[in-house]
Amino acid sequence: MPDSKNNHNFETLAIRAGQKRTAEGEQSEPIFPTSSYVFSSAAEAAARFAGEQPGNIYSRFTNPTVRTFEQRLAALEGAESCVATASGMSAILSTCLALLKSGDHIVSSRSIFGSTTGLFTNYLAKLGIETSFVDLPDITDWQAAIRPQTRLMFLETPSNPLTEMADIAQLAELARTSNCLLAVDNCFCTPALQQPIMLGADIVIHSATKFLDGQGRCVGGAVLGNKDIVGEEVFGFLRTAGPSMSPFNAWVFLKGLETLSLRMEAHSRNALALAQWLEQQASVKRVYYPGLESHPQHQLAKTQQSGFGGLLSFELEGGKEAGWKLIDATRMISITANLGDTKTTITHPATTTHGRLTDEQRAEAGIDDGLVRIAVGLESIEDLKTDLVRGLS
Ligand SMILES: *Cc1c(COP(=O)(O)O)cnc(C)c1O
Numbered sequence: 001m002p003d004s005k006n007n008h009n010f011e012t013l014a015i016r017a018g019q020k021r022t023a024e025g026e027q028s029e030p031i032f033p034t035s036s037y038v039f040s041s042a043a044e045a046a047a048r049f050a051g052e053q054p055g056n057i058y059s060r061f062t063n064p065t066v067r068t069f070e071q072r073l074a075a076l077e078g079a080e081s082c083v084a085t086a087s088g089m090s091a092i093l094s095t096c097l098a099l100l101k102s103g104d105h106i107v108s109s110r111s112i113f114g115s116t117t118g119l120f121t122n123y124l125a126k127l128g129i130e131t132s133f134v135d136l137p138d139i140t141d142w143q144a145a146i147r148p149q150t151r152l153m154f155l156e157t158p159s160n161p162l163t164e165m166a167d168i169a170q171l172a173e174l175a176r177t178s179n180c181l182l183a184v185d186n187c188f189c190t191p192a193l194q195q196p197i198m199l200g201a202d203i204v205i206h207s208a209t210k211f212l213d214g215q216g217r218c219v220g221g222a223v224l225g226n227k228d229i230v231g232e233e234v235f236g237f238l239r240t241a242g243p244s245m246s247p248f249n250a251w252v253f254l255k256g257l258e259t260l261s262l263r264m265e266a267h268s269r270n271a272l273a274l275a276q277w278l279e280q281q282a283s284v285k286r287v288y289y290p291g292l293e294s295h296p297q298h299q300l301a302k303t304q305q306s307g308f309g310g311l312l313s314f315e316l317e318g319g320k321e322a323g324w325k326l327i328d329a330t331r332m333i334s335i336t337a338n339l340g341d342t343k344t345t346i347t348h349p350a351t352t353t354h355g356r357l358t359d360e361q362r363a364e365a366g367i368d369d370g371l372v373r374i375a376v377g378l379e380s381i382e383d384l385k386t387d388l389v390r391g392l393s
Helices: 010-016 042-049 064-077 088-099 114-127 139-145 168-177 227-241 247-258 260-279 298-304 319-329 359-365 381-392
Strands: 081-085 105-109 130-134 150-156 181-185 203-207 221-225 284-288 311-316 345-347 371-375
Touching: 010 064, 010 247, 010 260, 064 081, 064 221, 064 247, 081 088, 081 227, 088 114, 088 150, 088 181, 088 203, 088 221, 088 227, 105 114, 114 130, 130 139, 139 168, 150 168, 168 181, 221 227, 247 260, 260 284, 260 311, 260 381, 311 319, 319 345, 319 371, 319 381
Parallel strands: 105 130, 105 150, 150 181, 181 203
Antiparallel strands: 081 221, 203 221, 284 311, 311 371, 345 371
16 A cells, blocks of 8 residues: 555555555445444454454444545645544544643634634633634744643634735744644645645644535545544544544545645646736735735745645725625636635635624734635636636726
8 A cells, every 4th residue: 555654755645545445456445335334243343342453333433435535634744643524623623622621722823714713712712711813924922822721823824815824833843842732724735735744733634625625525624643642632532522524525535635736736826827917907906825926925935835825815906896896797706705626716705704803803804895815726717817807997
């Protein structure tokens, strides 16, 4: 079986890691739609339940198709262990409930997925787990927020929608000296462009719903890290609480991983071309994309990532009216807040993903009324420009 220890390269691992053929000799990975597994004797059943013999018991715990996905993603992220979850949010929930207890403290980037903010402030807070929010790129802000009770640092880089970046290696060092864990939600880059564990992060979180699937079909997630933290503690929570991935979804994500490198390269190429073109449009005030020379952290993006990714945003002259006009003038691009799809999507953050923030919170987050976010897909770049130029002029 190809694995990272045998020096197989990323593209090979993405296609072959984790596959264990059955006696049927199938070329493509099989789906195992079974809720439980059969034992050859009462003694074997007892040994499995006692943990004295390895093997499947029940699909809330383990499933062969899900395991193939876990092993393949672990190989791509350079992680010892991976547990697949029902969604990206349940990956974050499982991590927090497995590793934190009442009285513990989280330091999190302010620029994270809206539901993650909601999980921290509305639900973990109820359990006595407090979160402080900091400015993603500002290391002194992170340092100042750390307390003796801090157990977890949490971030996404680049951020959505403004593509701010954190220096993962620097924050990993801070986590180490502060005796807490660094978790990176690697949803936007995927391991094809950025490998946080190689940079010193302890935990990687995925919403597999996005680029890992890549074609907008299934909801899923994953947590990656070492054997003790993820293989034991997070897995222990998952098998008990039950937000497990279905084997059907795992199979779709496996097929997604096989084309991940190609797709992330193409997403990045299209996004850079579109960002450069947008920068030249008179009605566009500012473009946010790490691949642009004008991006304040362009140098960091070049060293930390092997590509700049598929997400960009830009500010229009004319505020909300101009933003909505541009969106409504498109005829092809999908008006939806999802991302990481072959189909390009467009959204107005101030009235959708960031619509529940107060005006003051929105200003603090840098979300201008004229801001538009595009998750660039794999259509022809010329067709994307044609679809946008109508609303820009
Ligand atoms: C979508 C998303 C999530 C949540 O994932 P789901 O699969 O929708 O639960 C978490 N983090 C980021 C960065 C996301 O974009």
